[in-house]
Amino acid sequence: MTALFNKTSTLSGVYVFFMVNRMQGLYLVLLMPAYLVHPHMIWGIIIMGILSHFNLWMLSKSFSSGVLSKGYEGFVQLFGTGMVRIFAIVGLFMIFIKISVFSVGYVEIANQFIFPSINSNWMVLFLFIVVYYLASQGLEKAILFSVIAFFCTIWLMFTLHPFLLPPIASVHDLYPIIPVEWSSDSWKALLLIWSSFSGPEYLIILSPWLNPDQNKLKYWTFANALAILEYLLLFISSVLFFSSDYLEKIKYPVVNMVRYLQWPIFERIDILLISFYMFPFVFIISLYLLYFYGATRIIRGRGNKQTSKSGFAIVCLTILIGVILINSFFWSPEEENVWLKLHIWLGAITYFVVPSLLLLAIKWKGRVKG
Numbered sequence: 001m002t003a004l005f006n007k008t009s010t011l012s013g014v015y016v017f018f019m020v021n022r023m024q025g026l027y028l029v030l031l032m033p034a035y036l037v038h039p040h041m042i043w044g045i046i047i048m049g050i051l052s053h054f055n056l057w058m059l060s061k062s063f064s065s066g067v068l069s070k071g072y073e074g075f076v077q078l079f080g081t082g083m084v085r086i087f088a089i090v091g092l093f094m095i096f097i098k099i100s101v102f103s104v105g106y107v108e109i110a111n112q113f114i115f116p117s118i119n120s121n122w123m124v125l126f127l128f129i130v131v132y133y134l135a136s137q138g139l140e141k142a143i144l145f146s147v148i149a150f151f152c153t154i155w156l157m158f159t160l161h162p163f164l165l166p167p168i169a170s171v172h173d174l175y176p177i178i179p180v181e182w183s184s185d186s187w188k189a190l191l192l193i194w195s196s197f198s199g200p201e202y203l204i205i206l207s208p209w210l211n212p213d214q215n216k217l218k219y220w221t222f223a224n225a226l227a228i229l230e231y232l233l234l235f236i237s238s239v240l241f242f243s244s245d246y247l248e249k250i251k252y253p254v255v256n257m258v259r260y261l262q263w264p265i266f267e268r269i270d271i272l273l274i275s276f277y278m279f280p281f282v283f284i285i286s287l288y289l290l291y292f293y294g295a296t297r298i299i300r301g302r303g304n305k306q307t308s309k310s311g312f313a314i315v316c317l318t319i320l321i322g323v324i325l326i327n328s329f330f331w332s333p334e335e336e337n338v339w340l341k342l343h344i345w346l347g348a349i350t351y352f353v354v355p356s357l358l359l360l361a362i363k364w365k366g367r368v369k370g
Contacts (some may be wrong), residue, residue: 002264003138003306003307004135004136004139004307004312005139005290005294005307006138006139006140006351007208007209007231009140010211011140011209011211012104012210012211013143013210013216013219014075015143015144015146015147015201015220016210016219016220016225017109017219018146018147018149018223019143019146019203020056020200020203020220020223020224020227021150021154021223021224021226022150022153022284023198023199023200023202023281024052024196024197024198024199024200024227025227025230026199026204026280026281026290027102027105027106027214028192028195029090029196029230029234029254030109030252030254030275030277030338031192031251032192032193032231032234032235032253033234033242033247033253033254034247034250034252035192036188036189036192036193036235037185037247037248038186038244039174039175039176039177039194039244040149040178041235042177042235044189045193045228045232046228046232047131048193048197049225049227049228049231051308052194052224052227052228053088053220053225055200055201055356056223056224056355057217057218057220058200058218058289058356058358058359059200059204059358059359060216061359062082062204062358062359063204063210065362066364068207068358069207069210071207071208074207075128077121077365078125078319078358078361084298085298085299088296088298088299090206091291092292092295092299093232095288096292096319097297097323097342097346098288098346099285099289099292099319099327099345100339101339101340101343102281102284102285102324103127103128103281103285104265104323104339105340106278106325107120107123108122108331108333109255109277109364110123110274110278113252113255113259113270113274114271114275117288119326120327124207124324124327125175125320126319127278127281127285128316128323130233130282130283131282131285131286132289132313134282134286135287135312135316135366136309136312137207140209140292141207142283142286143209143287145282145283145286148279148283149280149282149284150280152277153277153279153280154226155276156230156258157229159213159261159269160233160234160359161184162261163238163241163257164233164236168238168240168241169240169241173239173243173244174236174239174240182339191345191348194347194348194351195344195345195347195348196281196341196347196352197224197227197288197346198232198348198350198351199248199284199351200220200223200351201225201351202287202288202291202350203353204358204366205291205294218231228354237257238257240255241257241260242257255273255274258270258273289315289316289319290317293307293316296315318359320334340362
């Protein structure tokens with residue numbers, strides 16, 4: 001096993017819980033209430049969450065098969081060298097979109113609420129320095145960082161109770177809970193919810209680092225259930241605080257809502273929230289950087305050869321330049337953001353296709369344990 005992808009120990013299945021949950025609770029969650037708007041989309045969150053659970057069940061079955069624990073060789077056994085290279089080429093495009101949207105999206109939030117006078121490209125550079133440092137420590141250290149990413153952001157759920165109780169909350173704001181009409185915006189909202197649950201399909205790369213005997217369905221289930229609860233709390237709190245009529249006019253309702261919280265120690269809770277939210281962004285982007293580097297090695301036929309810190313640095317620098325170009329010339333702060341739409345569609349497609357395709361391929365090989 002090469003340097004950046006060294007495996008010194010097999011990690012507990014509890015890390016699946018931390019990684020799945022933070023992958024499902026990232027950038028789109030901060031945007032979600034502005035897209036859902038209507039109270040009846042509570043049912044959309046619940047239904048998509050149940051469907052997501054079925055997807056995670058397929059992923060857990062694939063993990064427990066033992067094929068994925070072989071890493072690159074396991075994928076070659078399933079699909080062949082040629083198809084694996086094709087998947088790697090497609091993966092490069094999808095990973096770059098994810099890295100770009102997460103990086104520029106987070107920087108846009110920090111730039112708007114904390115550092116409005118700083119050029120956003122400098123903030124992209126600072127974010128990438130932190131991400132590169134974590135990624136350069138290796139994939140195993142990046143996985144361990146998921147624990148920090150989880151506990152740095154999960155506390156938000158416990159601060160929302162003022163928005164759920166009188167005098168702020170009024171049960172009438174949750175009417176109608178049953179949809180009286182269904183429009184194209186409702187379908188777009190469902191698509192965003194489904195895409196928000198995506199991300200865990202990329203964990204198939206990490207199977208060699210995780211104990212196959214401890215990859216129980218319970219870790220995937222608990223992570224998904226917590227994500228559903230988090231989505232519901234954030235959405236219901238936003239509807240009760242802003243009302244549906246005003247909610248769609250706010251781009252980042254969660255951050256704007258948290259600004260109204262009052263703590264005796266911190267005056268600007270939104271600054272605290274955005275600062276702590278950098279940790280899951282750093283965690284996810286560092287994983288994707290390592291994935292991107294690994295995919296380039298597979299395409300070049302160097303999957304089993306020694307990694308190079310200089311080669312990894314060149315890949316990271318190339319991605320950084322691409323992200324800065326997108327941030328400077330192609331990113332639109334308006335609602336009709338092409339990159340965001342592309343990210344939502346790609347996330348929804350991969351989360352729908354990858355778990356089922358992988359499990360079907362394993363079953364075809366007859367390697368799923370009974």
